[in-house]
Amino acid sequence: MKRQPHALVIPYPAQGHVAPLMKLALQIASHGVQVTFANTESTHAKIKASLPENVEEAHLISFVSLPDGMEPDDDRTDWVKLNDSIHRTMPGYLEDFILKVNGSNANQKFTCVVADTSVGWALELAKKAGLQAVAVWPAGGPCLALALHLPQLLEAGIIDTDQPFLWVIRSDLMNDGSLAKLPEGFINRVSNRAKFVEWAPQEKVLAHPSVACFMSHCGWNSTMEGLTMGVPFLCWPYLADQFCNRNYICDVWRIGLGLRKDENGVITRDEISSKIKTLLSSQDIKANAVHVKEVARKSLHESGGSSCRNFNNFIQHIKSI
Numbered sequence: 001m002k003r004q005p006h007a008l009v010i011p012y013p014a015q016g017h018v019a020p021l022m023k024l025a026l027q028i029a030s031h032g033v034q035v036t037f038a039n040t041e042s043t044h045a046k047i048k049a050s051l052p053e054n055v056e057e058a059h060l061i062s063f064v065s066l067p068d069g070m071e072p073d074d075d076r077t078d079w080v081k082l083n084d085s086i087h088r089t090m091p092g093y094l095e096d097f098i099l100k101v102n103g104s105n106a107n108q109k110f111t112c113v114v115a116d117t118s119v120g121w122a123l124e125l126a127k128k129a130g131l132q133a134v135a136v137w138p139a140g141g142p143c144l145a146l147a148l149h150l151p152q153l154l155e156a157g158i159i160d161t162d163q164p165f166l167w168v169i170r171s172d173l174m175n176d177g178s179l180a181k182l183p184e185g186f187i188n189r190v191s192n193r194a195k196f197v198e199w200a201p202q203e204k205v206l207a208h209p210s211v212a213c214f215m216s217h218c219g220w221n222s223t224m225e226g227l228t229m230g231v232p233f234l235c236w237p238y239l240a241d242q243f244c245n246r247n248y249i250c251d252v253w254r255i256g257l258g259l260r261k262d263e264n265g266v267i268t269r270d271e272i273s274s275k276i277k278t279l280l281s282s283q284d285i286k287a288n289a290v291h292v293k294e295v296a297r298k299s300l301h302e303s304g305g306s307s308c309r310n311f312n313n314f315i316q317h318i319k320s321i
Helices: 015-030 041-050 079-104 117-128 150-161 202-207 220-228 242-252 269-281 283-300 306-320
Strands: 006-010 034-040 062-066 112-116 132-136 165-168 194-197 214-216 233-235 256-258
Touching: 006 015, 006 117, 015 034, 015 041, 015 112, 015 132, 015 220, 015 306, 034 041, 034 079, 041 062, 062 079, 079 117, 112 117, 117 132, 202 220, 214 220, 220 242, 220 283, 233 242, 233 269, 242 256, 256 269, 256 283, 283 306
Parallel strands: 006 034, 006 112, 034 062, 112 132, 165 194, 214 233, 233 256
Antiparallel strands: none
């Protein structure tokens, strides 16, 4: 009797990487593949606290933690230090874990490793252990810390448009871990039409009919969530693939507008205000957003959708290993 396929899933320990890998892991598990989700100890604790209680009870997925090499009180928002520690220590722990599992129980052996490309060493370890390796590119997460001038520009632009807004601003991305970097008196001045939160269920928010515009850095997770909900984008990319995603949003799909820098390399408050007004009044952009939403959802449909079909082919490949 052929043993059950067993996938070891390994994300990079950052929100924009863990979230899509978790969704993928749950989908793989729902197709009858045993899944173990391996995280750093700090990320593991956060995930366990946020998941529904019945996930492990239903045998959909099991969770393990691996040391990241840092002390409990070390600052894990220091990405340079965290990356260095991960690359120095985690490969050894992961290799030992794979050898322990595959050497102790024939029915529980890993048959493949699904890893974030940001932890490419996990793919090398998979090959070394004789396992199939699957690379996943989740394409980044929020990078607000790279632009601390954003609050001042957004304040002026949003106030000029006189539109109600929801602002998700993570305090851990501010210099001192608080909202103190916002302009003085800003929250009070806009309190009648603004809400500030450190976290929001983004997909649920975007699905609400009152949301008319999504100001985004154009990371791939946010791009997918916005277009599948049919919400027009106001694009402010920062790095890497976000600029390519912006080009597709604005020039190919035509479901959003990009913010342009002036001759001094600054995105001005007039630019923000003007683009928001144009975006909210454009019927063409709204119609295109609805069309792209329909195309995206059709691809996800279980009866013949291309994404669903490709995913099923992927599952069959895992089961055939």
